[in-house]
Amino acid sequence: MELRKIPFVRDVKMNLKHTNAQVYFKQGSTIDLKQLPRAVKDAGFSMRYLDVSFNFTNIRPTANCFQLQHTAFYFLTPLPKTHKEIMVFQVIGKGFLPRKEFLKYDTKKTGACHGRESYFLKEINKS
């Protein structure tokens, strides 16, 4: 499986009934999110969407964004000051969902975060 070949991926659990996968990262590794849709496409598949679980214990987000390793993440709706420690977001970016879906989102950067890559986060109702 192409996803398992990615250096920062520790494990992949497939759910064939719902055609989805849970991907676990190696602790402390440098993460390059764009390798995920590339691996899925190389295998001949498409990515429908990508949800990421963030642990904010060691991250200090502003209301609009935060920076993690070399990546900037922008919230599509401002993050409240009191938020959960672990939150799940859908990643909005080219290659992470069908182009038609991607164009529905207003992806203007409204914060002072910097990174080699930028993605947008849409909060989803689960933790």
Add this chain to the structure above:
Amino acid sequence: MKKLLIILLIPSFSASAQELFPLSEPASTIPKNTLGIRVFSETYKEVRQWRNESALRLMYGAGARFSIYLTALASNHHGNKMPEEFPFHNTPERGKYYPYKFNGFHLYGKYRFLSKDGQNAHFRMAAYAEGAYVKTTHHETEPDLEMGDNSGIGFGLITTGLKNRFAVSLTTGIILPATYLGESPDPIPSLPDIPIRVTYGKALIYSLSFGYLLLPRKYKNYKQGNLNLYLEFRGKAYDAAKVDLFVGEPNEYYVINAQYPPALQRSWFVDVSPGLQYIIGSNLRIDFSTTFRCLGFSYARLYPVYTIGIQRYFYRK
């Protein structure tokens, strides 16, 4: 710190197993950097013997959207010389013994240029190009590159749709066969062979294939076997051949179309091929199909034609 990542992706291999048609290529391509091997063979009875054309195919995913196949071809179908008195008699020649021999190679490339994917559904289109180089005779105007009847080139389009357990695929293309230059034995044994040139008919090829995933009813893991049912309609429309005799000699002449036997005349047909496929461990694929005449018929094969194929991918670790 990111610790868990959930990806939803489509379609899984299991959802698309029913588009792995035994006789036609789907628009989907094989995974990047993956090597595949396929052995396939078609057999039919001709008078008192079995004709067989067999192939060993190496497949490679050269890119996420581009697959390339190289196939070695062998058969006991035809010989090194055209039949005696070709094209007036013995066309098509039936029942003569020919030893099994290696015929040549077939090269095929497929590029998937459109993918509209949904959950357990997709719509894909691909363009393909193929070429064959074989050293064997072929007695009918109908060309065939994949099984190595002719040298030549071809190209076309593949459109495949898949929804839940059902898949359908339409292929249209053309074949531009190469001219054959060879010899036919003179009916008078003491005279030298007759130099002969056959310009085979250009062909339009078409197929409409249906696939249905019978088992499993519910997916649990990749070790489950897949049982797929297929029904394929495949055919060709081709031009008449042109045959020149005594090529390069003072008495060179060509045969006018009206004098050709039917196997060298312009024609068309549609065959029907029901098929069954079992996939073991999401990888080892075994398929079997039988081809019958449906509308018109092919002069190049006798019905029914039995086809068997075994295929496996070797994924890069």
